[in-house]
Amino acid sequence: MIKLNEELRLVDDFENVERIPTRDGYGKGLVELGAERNDVFVLTGDLADSTRTAWFKEKFPERFIDMGVAEQNMINVAVGLALSGKVPFVATYGVFVPGRAWDQIRISVCYNKANVKFAGAHTGISVGPDGATHQALEDVASVRALPNLTILSPTDFWESKKATIAAAKMKGPVYIRFGREKVPVITTEETPFEIGKAVVYREGKDVTLIATGQMVYQAIIAANNLMERGIDAGIINVHTIKPLDRETIVEAARRTGAVVTAEEHQVYGGLGGAIAELLSKENPVPMRFVAVNDRFGESGVADELLEAFGLTHKEIEAAAEELVKLKK
Amino acid sequence: MTTEEVKKLEILAYEIRKDVIVALKNAKSGHTGGSLGLADIFTALYFKVLHHKPEDPDWAGRDRFLLSNGHVCPVWYAALARAGYFDVEEFRTTLRKLGTRFQGHPSRLDTPGVESSSGSLGQGLSIGVGMAYAARFDNAPYRVYVGMSDAEFQEGSVWEALMAGGNWKLDNLTAYIDRNKIQIDGSTEGDVMPLEPLKEKLRAFKWNVIEADGHDIKEIVTAFREAGAHRGGPTMIIFNTVIGKGVSFMEGKAEWHGKPPNEEEAEKALKELDEHIEEMKEGGD
Structure with missing residues (x-):
């Protein structure tokens, strides 16, 4: 196997990698954030389990909001929380956020520079059997043209967890993109990560x-x-x-x-x-x-x-x- | 409120109308009708209802006011200026011009007193719901206010916000509807997409509903006070208003939704507004 930069502390064996969904890293990252700071809120649109936000809900129910199937309202409720000093994380499928709430993201999140972190889970073709309607393949394109936005696309479990925590630490709007399936874990807890x-x-x-x-x-x-x-x-x-x-x-x-x-x-x-x-x-x-x-x-x-x-x-x-x- | 105080605010509302006319004439574009129609409500808000500190726009204890139908911001800017947030002349001369702090639609990062940028309809109520949720979570003493147009109730997201606000019983939230029944393509009821029966719909979404005359300062203040005293849910005030109020040739006319007065029209409007102010001053009690 080719040698990769050793300073990065990547896994040793790329042929026998562990497989974990990136959304699990998000869920774990949120739980860690929830314990660390009390300004972190988590919102989902009827998708607590599949976005792994249910883990946060279990530990911090008072800071978890299930918005129901209403993504446009969800983004702007998050904006209201952010403008009141909270750090809201919004999670649903990428086809819905950014998909359905793009105008809210454009004006109320990005133009406002509101400190909202929104996550698109189930992005990419690997979403699988649900088919085209649920496979977000345009999410990055749809938000990349928006000023003031940071876009993160982590590769594996650890990077997703680190990206989630780093997103909370930076000020300003962040979009984080996740997948549904188990994917190879190639980084380790020690691998450095910087937005x-x-x-x-x-x-x-x-x-x-x-x-x-x-x-x-x-x-x-x-x-x-x-x-x-x-x-x-x-x-x-x-x-x-x-x-x-x-x-x-x-x-x-x-x-x-x-x-x-x-x-x-x-x-x-x-x-x-x-x-x-x-x-x-x-x-x-x-x-x-x-x-x-x-x-x-x-x-x-x-x-x-x-x-x-x-x-x-x-x-x-x-x-x-x-x-x-x-x-x- | 004493009659003296009411009269003072009534006159101020007409001064604000004049600011709106001058600013829009200079800007050569913008939304005149809705701005004039809201002058009494904005005067009541900024000079009687809201707890705020113009010299400290970010004061943590301030009531939050959001303008969802951002296009009527000239009346907001005028009220903020008259309240002392910034110089009224700066607003009257630079509105909508390159480099101005007074954008064509409200911009949070540009204008003191603007809590959230707006311009695309149907977004403000959701943000207000989020703010009220946060305020209640923090046991914060301030209230959240959201100004809305009637036609924006045609946006689906407004009903999502109504559902959440009602469900969460956010009694620290007051929203109002500028019910002038006029939108760009005509009447909301006759020509475009009717909202009625509006009160019943709002009540079905678990909102306390108050109806009031949006051109009667005393009624406006009373409505906001009743909303503030209501417990167990958010309140929506339906203010019946006349688009273009105060300038006879603009009143009730959809064409004045989105255009500014030219020099001649502005002169005519200002003359009429001045005459009205004189009448009020002479009127006495």
């Missing part, structure tokens, strides 16, 4: 793989396979999609001269788009985008869907090989 700081797992010479969410694991597998075929690929985990860590990304593009992005999101307006916007100005290099190609999802089992929609290490490898050929 806005992209994490370079490996520098690489020929191409840089820039991934977010559970696609970071696929990028690691891809880099390992590419190395066996003589391609030295760098890996960067971009857990903060906004604001982008410009310096780290530009540096990597300069060093390797080619970039593949990977995300469980539409190809338009997500991580790939953000990186293309940055690099086209700062350091243009050939790019490829591993993402959902402008289509809605469908029912199926998570792993089947990831294969069917081209969201695996295989597509990352193919894209990297294509770019390396192009460079020659």
Whole structure:
């Protein structure tokens, strides 16, 4: 297996990883926050169990609010709490928040700079059998254009927990994106996490793989396979999609001269788009985008869907090989 | 309230109308009708009802006022200015102009006294519900007030907020409806999407409902006081108002929802408002 940056204290064995849903990290993070500080409130829209906010509810029922199936009201009640000095965390499925409450997020959260932290659970194609209506594939695109917003897309359990806690510590609106399925745990409790700081797992010479969410694991597998075929690929985990860590990304593009992005999101307006916007100005290099190609999802089992929609290490490898050929 | 005090506020409401006319004439765009129609309510709020400190807009104990239908902010800015939050001349000359503190729709980060930015209808009540929830959680002594238009009750999110506010029995929350029955495309009842029977609907959502004349200072203050004294649930005051109130050629006209007076119209309006102020002053008791 390829070597990754040891300072990051990632797991040792990438072939036998533990699998935990990122939403569990959110739930644990909220419980920890609830014990630490009494200004943290948690709101959900009839989805306490599946957003793991039920764990907070159990411990701190007086600071838990079930808003019912009313997401627009939920966001603005959170705004009212935030403008009264509380730190509200809102959780439902990504298709509903930001989906249904976008106007509330635009004006009352972002224009107001209200200290609201909203989470979209069940994002990505891996939501599975529920199908297209419940697979949030446009959530990042829909909020990335909003000023004053920080967007987090953690890769695994630990990173989700740290992202949740870090979101409470920073002032201002934050969107955190989670998935439903169990995904590989590649970081450890000791792995450093800082909002806005992209994490370079490996520098690489020929191409840089820039991934977010559970696609970071696929990028690691891809880099390992590419190395066996003589391609030295760098890996960067971009857990903060906004604001982008410009310096780290530009540096990597300069060093390797080619970039593949990977995300469980539409190809338009997500991580790939953000990186293309940055690099086209700062350091243009050939790019490829591993993402959902402008289509809605469908029912199926998570792993089947990831294969069917081209969201695996295989597509990352193919894209990297294509770019390396192009460079020659 | 003494008759002297009422009269003073009635005159002030007409001064505020004049500020609105001048500011909108200078801005060359903006919402005249609703702003004029709310002058009496805003005067009552800022000079009789709300606990606030203009010299300390962030005073922790202040009552919170949210304007959900942000487009009528000229009357809000005028009332805030007259209360001492900022210079009235700055508002009258820079409203809606590049670099101003007085945006076309309220902006929390720009204007002292503005608790929350607004402009997209149907959002203020939810924020008020959240604020009232927080205030009750903290046992805070202040009240939360939300100003709303009637047409924004066509937004579904308003009913979500009503449901939550009623369910949580937030008796530290008072909202009012500017019931002028006029919206951009005509009458709310005859032309667009009727709200009636409004009182019954609100009561069904567990709100205490008070109806009052939105142009009678004494009635306005009494309504807010009754709302404040009510226990066991939030109160919605339906203020019957006339769009464009105080300027005869604007009164009751939907066309004045979203346009400013030109020079000539402003002059005519100011003359009429001045005459009215003189009459009130001479009127005595």
